[in-house]
Amino acid sequence: MRVGEAAVIDPRGLDELIRLLGDLGYETKGPVVRDGAIMPGAVRGVEDLPAGYQDEQAPGHYRLRRGEGDSLFAWAVGPGSWKAEMFSPTEELWRALVHGDDVSITEPESPVAPLAIIGARPCELAAMAVLDRVLADSAVPDPHYVARREGAFVVAAECGHPAATCFCTSMGTGPGVESGFDLALSELNDAGGHRFVLRVGTERGADVLARLSVAAATVDDLAARNQMVSRAAGAVHRQLANEGLPALLARNQEHPRWDEVAERCLACGNCTLVCPTCFCSDVRDTSDLSGEVRRGRVWASCFDLDHSYLHGGSVRTSVSSRYRQWLTHKLSTWWDQFGTSGCIGCGRCIAWCPVGIDITEEAAAIRETDGAVHAATARGVGPR
């Protein structure tokens, strides 16, 4: 089977595929049920996948339930994203032993096994592409990210059950997927049986598939897959109006809405921490009493006062300025920096915000009252 072609496999075939990837030396990870949510975890075979689970998502709300069926992918993304696998929340960069003038530096070993991701959603593939532009295709690529990302084998899973928080259709990132995968699954569970259309995206994917005995997908299978994707697209109701959005936000820096949302915003950082494209990190040097010095990297967020700490103090002291930084970076200045939107429409920041602040609602509110100005600014009191 060649790139662009499609096979059809049943759950047993999927099980064989996962085990084959394991035998080929990949560390196989995929969606698992953990602590009441779909989370990335070790997947050794089909039995580890979340059969029959369905999610319910809304702003500030997520519930996972065991339903009737046996579908493996009848849910939308949970709080964990594949970002954490490639861009670790904490990473030791190097350590040094200092004894007088004698300094010896050691760097940690790179990870051993390459990763095979089973069932990455279309928006997550889009997120990886966005992160690639930031961390891999930049003037100074991040070696840790590049090492994990380049070796990774990606088996995508198209969406049949978007959540109420998803808005991938606005961002052009789902619920179907055409590129960015080695293999792509589309789960069908109808009168024709429980099966997966399996499309080949790369030579590497074709090589793996060649080791399994699979049948070519029929015209009916492909039609059922198309139907599933368009039905899913119709079920995505949340929207973000993208037209002229970067400029709209750029000219509304003094909009009163920033203060209004700051009344609710906890500055807790959850939105940035669940976002699959947020890439901010902090480099921290620590020393201990034995003379060992360590340099580490940890995820950071623009909701932290320290994020804007310059000599003498923090620049973004108000929560409104921090919320504005987040939203305008995602939807406006990311374009200036990287030529894409920083948001791929996964809705994680909406569901996992403890107080349910909704990025699409905030952007829409500013659009509705384009040009409104904070009262103090209008009176010439000056910047907040």
Next chain:
Amino acid sequence: MSGGADGANGAAGDDGRPTLAVWKFASCDGCQLSLLDCEEELLMLAGAVRIAHFTEMSRASTPGPYDVSLVEGSITTEADAERVREVRAMSRRLVTIGACATAGGIQALRNFAGEGEYAGMVYAHPEYIAALETSTPISAHVEVDFELQGCPIDRHQLLEVLTATLAGRRPVIPGHSVCWQCKGRGTVCVLVAKGTACLGPVTRSGCGALCPAVGRGCFGCFGPAETANTASLAAQLRHQGMAPLELSRFFSTFNAAAPAFRDEAVAEGAPVRVALGATRRNRPWGAQ
């Protein structure tokens, strides 16, 4: 203010090592014990500094001045208010440790009660008790160089503060919420996924997000985060079904008198008896 950096010069011990003193005020000793809990690192610490006064460890005590003083406990008597001024005067750097020293501790619940109310409940002869009406943090009495929050404090954070102080660098003690560590370790949010009340978004990180990792909500033992929008979180918890009295109690534990928590407890109906210090930063959201 008395003491301060100028109050004590040249405190280094006879052998050139800096001196460390550990002091106790109204507290349970748990934070001091975190220092003994350091085990391996304690030996290294004992090599790097001369432990000049630490009654949990040794009866031997060398007089000041001291390079670094760790102060545990809150101020609840006139005598302690005087003693902490003496400690300040003898210390080049003064670091307060724990909820008692940084916020007044659980004993600051008396700040909300009627005069002598708790003493009457606890002691057969409350008339023998000579205590102040309030329990207040050390920073209400003397200048403090660094406050390390937690009930009890995290020993790794304590070591970090001591190591940084000795190395003359800024301690790496983030001021952000527990959620950072919670998400960083891959815990599923109990507030969003289970509807469990959690104070993590307004509580300062440092514990490693222990409670959510075992499926419980954070109850705020590390005290308020740097930016703690307690009013908004309270509105959300109310929305999820928490009653005002319950909410008020949720905010009134080990850090009851920390301004961000105290103001929310009061907003939810906790009685106000003593004059409140700092004003609240955020107006209540959702309350009309």
